[in-house]
Amino acid sequence: MASEPYTVRWGIMATGGIAQTFTKDLLTNPATRDVHDIAHKLVAVASSSSKASAESFLSKVKAPDGVKTYGSYAELVADPDVDIVYVATPHSHHFQNAMLALEAGKNVLCEKAFTVTAAQAKKLVDKAKAKNLFLMEAVWTRYFPLSVKVREMVQSGVIGPVYRVIADNSFGKDAPNGRIDFPDEHRMVNPDLAGGALLDLGIYSLTWLFQILYHCQPESEKEKPNVVGAINKYTTGADEMTTVVVQFPKHKSMGVGMTCLRINTDTDGHNSGGPAIKIQGPLGEIQVMGPAFKPLQYRVVKSDCNGKVEVIDCPIPQDKERNWGHGMFWEADECARCLRDGKKESATLPLSESIVIMEVMEEVLKQGDVKYPDLITTDVYDPKSPLNTGNQTLESEPDIARPMALSEASSSRCQWHQSTHGVWERDIDECEEFYRRSARGDDGCYPLTGFATFVAVSTADGTDRRIEAAFRNAWVRLRYEHPTLGSHIEDKALGGSKRVYSSFEDASQEEEWLQSTFKIVHTDSGALEWFNNSSPTFKTPTLFLVKAKAELGQTAFLRCPHDLTDGVGILHLVDHLFHHAAVAYEQGAKYAAPRWGEEQIRLSPCLRLAARIPNILSEAQTKRLHQIQKENATIYTQQRLLGLPSSASAGSTSRIQYLPHYLPKDVTDLILRGCKVIGPGVSVTHVFTAALALALADMQLREDDAYTVRYANQSMINLRPYCEPPYNTSSHVAAAYHTVSAQALGIDLIVPSKSGKTKADGLPQIATSVRDFFKTIRPACLEDDQVTLSPSVFKSITPAPGANPHAVSDGNFCPVALSSVGNIDNVRQRG
Numbered sequence: 001m002a003s004e005p006y007t008v009r010w011g012i013m014a015t016g017g018i019a020q021t022f023t024k025d026l027l028t029n030p031a032t033r034d035v036h037d038i039a040h041k042l043v044a045v046a047s048s049s050s051k052a053s054a055e056s057f058l059s060k061v062k063a064p065d066g067v068k069t070y071g072s073y074a075e076l077v078a079d080p081d082v083d084i085v086y087v088a089t090p091h092s093h094h095f096q097n098a099m100l101a102l103e104a105g106k107n108v109l110c111e112k113a114f115t116v117t118a119a120q121a122k123k124l125v126d127k128a129k130a131k132n133l134f135l136m137e138a139v140w141t142r143y144f145p146l147s148v149k150v151r152e153m154v155q156s157g158v159i160g161p162v163y164r165v166i167a168d169n170s171f172g173k174d175a176p177n178g179r180i181d182f183p184d185e186h187r188m189v190n191p192d193l194a195g196g197a198l199l200d201l202g203i204y205s206l207t208w209l210f211q212i213l214y215h216c217q218p219e220s221e222k223e224k225p226n227v228v229g230a231i232n233k234y235t236t237g238a239d240e241m242t243t244v245v246v247q248f249p250k251h252k253s254m255g256v257g258m259t260c261l262r263i264n265t266d267t268d269g270h271n272s273g274g275p276a277i278k279i280q281g282p283l284g285e286i287q288v289m290g291p292a293f294k295p296l297q298y299r300v301v302k303s304d305c306n307g308k309v310e311v312i313d314c315p316i317p318q319d320k321e322r323n324w325g326h327g328m329f330w331e332a333d334e335c336a337r338c339l340r341d342g343k344k345e346s347a348t349l350p351l352s353e354s355i356v357i358m359e360v361m362e363e364v365l366k367q368g369d370v371k372y373p374d375l376i377t378t379d380v381y382d383p384k385s386p387l388n389t390g391n392q393t394l395e396s397e398p399d400i401a402r403p404m405a406l407s408e409a410s411s412s413r414c415q416w417h418q419s420t421h422g423v424w425e426r427d428i429d430e431c432e433e434f435y436r437r438s439a440r441g442d443d444g445c446y447p448l449t450g451f452a453t454f455v456a457v458s459t460a461d462g463t464d465r466r467i468e469a470a471f472r473n474a475w476v477r478l479r480y481e482h483p484t485l486g487s488h489i490e491d492k493a494l495g496g497s498k499r500v501y502s503s504f505e506d507a508s509q510e511e512e513w514l515q516s517t518f519k520i521v522h523t524d525s526g527a528l529e530w531f532n533n534s535s536p537t538f539k540t541p542t543l544f545l546v547k548a549k550a551e552l553g554q555t556a557f558l559r560c561p562h563d564l565t566d567g568v569g570i571l572h573l574v575d576h577l578f579h580h581a582a583v584a585y586e587q588g589a590k591y592a593a594p595r596w597g598e599e600q601i602r603l604s605p606c607l608r609l610a611a612r613i614p615n616i617l618s619e620a621q622t623k624r625l626h627q628i629q630k631e632n633a634t635i636y637t638q639q640r641l642l643g644l645p646s647s648a649s650a651g652s653t654s655r656i657q658y659l660p661h662y663l664p665k666d667v668t669d670l671i672l673r674g675c676k677v678i679g680p681g682v683s684v685t686h687v688f689t690a691a692l693a694l695a696l697a698d699m700q701l702r703e704d705d706a707y708t709v710r711y712a713n714q715s716m717i718n719l720r721p722y723c724e725p726p727y728n729t730s731s732h733v734a735a736a737y738h739t740v741s742a743q744a745l746g747i748d749l750i751v752p753s754k755s756g757k758t759k760a761d762g763l764p765q766i767a768t769s770v771r772d773f774f775k776t777i778r779p780a781c782l783e784d785d786q787v788t789l790s791p792s793v794f795k796s797i798t799p800a801p802g803a804n805p806h807a808v809s810d811g812n813f814c815p816v817a818l819s820s821v822g823n824i825d826n827v828r829q830r831g
């Protein structure tokens with residue numbers, strides 16, 4: 001009678017996609033793949049989000065009764081019934097999670113990519129050795145009988161010495177507008193989760209290069225490769241297309257490994273394009289049909305075969321009772337046999353080989369300038385890392401969903417914290433990054449300006465000096481009240497950007513700041529003319545007090561980088577400035593100077609934090625984002641779009657020109673009454689947007705026949721009211737708290753024919769459509785999509801690093817938008 005199989009007791013860490021697939025494989029009957037010497041038992045599963053997730057996981061995988069569920073990874077690794085932990089979290093988490101299990105004395109099977117850096121991989125290996133535990137990277141493909149057979153053929157010299165291996169593992173996820181069809185938060189493209197083509201998919205191309213060119217080298221001749229890599233980066237900063245050349249000079253061999261998120265290895269889904277992997281020797285080649293991670297067929301093409309290609313199918317055995325079989329059970333079987341035989345690593349993928357592969361990937365990412373955040377690249381183990389805890393504390397065991405948990409984790413980097421004495425810093429968010437990258441090269445920043453003109457009532461001697469002194473004091477006070485005005489963005493040493501604020505330690509520092517940011521300007525032209533034609537570029541918030549010879553009044557121009565405030569915010573700041581100036585003017589020499597060093601408590605957080613936007617979208621939100629992006633794509637692509645014809649901008653200078661329009665009260669009243677006549681809820685903004693579209697239609701070239709054009713635009717939404725207190729108040733107006741609507745507005749208009757009407761028409765109907773659109777995008781609450789999707793929307797329109805955001809790709813089309821700050825009376829609260 002055959003002896004009882006050796007049974008391994010598994011603990012599953014995480015409840016995502018691959019954890020389910022793997023566990024379903026574990027639950028298949030080994031006899032269905034002709035395995036009788038070992039068996040698997042599922043004893044526990046843990047979710048870092050909640051115990052409920054672990055419970056729902058069990059029903060999804062149709063687990064037998066009696067499997068334990070945990071709401072934290074820490075509890076799983078402490079379970080004495082677990083022999084081995086399968087780590088099925090994103091790459092970003094592998095080092096901390098695997099270490100958590102090893103430290104607790106558990107054997108570990110860790111999903112690929114093993115870690116984010118080679119140093120992390122080495123630390124795991126050292127820990128496993130020190131604790132005498134089994135550790136293996138879950139590169140399941142290596143354990144396919146197909147892989148075993150191909151390695152055997154190579155080693156037996158069927159095609160002679162292998163000189164070259166070419167392998168590709170690419171996913172066709174190209175999407176409109178330069179996007180890739182994964183939300184930016186998805187682990188495939190999100191740098192916070194170590195996303196990118198190489199670590200996720202390219203690793204399989206490297207698996208083929210390595211299992212043939214490196215693994216099959218005799219031990220005594222093992223040669224690490226030279227590495228050359230090329231990377232195209234995606235807007236998130238992760239790699240979207242990567243090619244790796246590994247060269248083994250002593251063995252006269254080379255491998256080319258490719259991966260991409262825009263094109264498919266297998267164009268038609270039937271492998272008509274040929275093999276994903278070609279293993280080439282002088283006597284022929286072995287072709288492996290893709291996908292590289294789950295190959296089901298290989299072909300042997302001998303140089304003397306006269307067109308007779310040997311084709312071998314290797315289907316994955318199915319457990320008919322469970323109606324399942326994916327191919328991950330073979331790596332699980334390997335773990336079981338190693339544990340049974342007391343082996344601490346798998347000979348099929350030795351740990352030293354996993355480390356060399358990590359070194360290769362790290363080198364390629366370095367050559368391509370892909371950088372991951374410190375939190376996930378550190379090789380210092382921290383059991384309390386949010387990567388281990390999901391930011392839950394075991395004591396309270398809150399049952400919170402993942403989005404908030406991660407938001408907390410990454411938000412810790414977005415929180416202001418003191419870095420050195422008197423200096424505070426925090427990471428920036430997507431909104432700030434958008435404005436930062438949208439700056440034109442010749443401007444210091446993406447500028448935003450608020451200004452107001454005033455007339456001094458007094459003509460007494462010294463009034464002018466008193467006004468100057470009042471504005472100077474008011475400017476200092478404004479910065480003290482809104483210290484973020486004294487901050488700037490800079491690059492972090494290890495990638496990414498941060499906002500930095502330095503307080504003043506003495507009067508000379510305050511004076512130095514005033515010298516560079518408070519400017520009195522005397523001009524012979526008008527103030528606005530000076531602004532349009534002569535105002536200098538600036539990098540940090542600057543106040544220009546302009547005295548125009550020909551004008552009675554003076555004008556204060558407050559200029560800020562747009563990453564630091566928004567349209568509504570700058571008006572509030574101007575309002576506050578004038579309030580302080582009035583008080584300082586009144587008080588004269590008695591006006592109290594601020595006490596620096598205590599203002600930092602008023603530093604404003606980024607929008608993501610102020611509105612408590614989760615870092616990860618829920619499944620439903622992701623779906624909605626996708627849906628909206630699809631709808632937007634049709635809005636922007638299915639019609640001729642309305643813009644300024646190139647002739648309209650002929651002769652214009654590159655400087656933005658501000659043109660004031662003063663409407664007398666009777667005209668304003670007429671417009672307001674007209675809005676009401678059009679329909680309930682129709683506002684000036686709606687009517688002006690409609691009028692803008694019509695004016696543009698009037699400017700289009702007339703053709704013999706009338707034709708349809710589309711006015712398309714995404715409008716700005718003020719999110720300040722939806723931020724948490726106190727960020728919803730005017731105490732935090734030195735912060736960009738607005739967003740671009742997720743949905744695009746698309747309105748079709750008719751450009752009349754040459755012989756038709758003189759003007760395009762339909763204003764009431766267009767204004768009503770604009771009103772309806774604005775209704776749909778107005779956030780109902782903090783949890784509204786417009787708030788939650790805001791970072792994703794900003795990310796999707798952020799220019800790629802190094803790209804010129806102002807380059808016009810279509811000379812005939814220059815989009816036009818109307819930005820409205822609404823009723824200014826709402827802003828003027830301070831008199």
Ligand SMILES: NC(=O)C1=CN([C@@H]2O[C@H](COP(=O)(O)OP(=O)(O)OC[C@H]3O[C@@H](n4cnc5c(N)ncnc54)[C@H](OP(=O)(O)O)[C@@H]3O)[C@@H](O)[C@H]2O)C=CC1
Pocket residue numbers: 013014015016017018019046047048049050053088089090091093111112113138140187193200293390402406616
């Ligand atoms: N071998 C293979 O064929 C495949 C391997 N993989 C690998 O498996 C790993 C996981 O991939 P996959 O299952 O597709 O990913 P999923 O996003 O579907 O699942 C990941 C799981 O990790 C846990 N997790 C913990 N922290 C986070 C976080 N901050 N963000 C997201 N998830 C978190 C979650 O489980 P919980 O909330 O329960 O803790 C989540 O469900 C990756 O390393 C990937 O490379 C993926 C697909 C195929």
Ligand SMILES: O=C1OC[C@@H](O)[C@H](O)[C@H]1O
Pocket residue numbers: 200201293
């Ligand atoms: O390991 C993997 O293989 C299959 C892919 O679908 C997945 O993205 C990747 O993680």
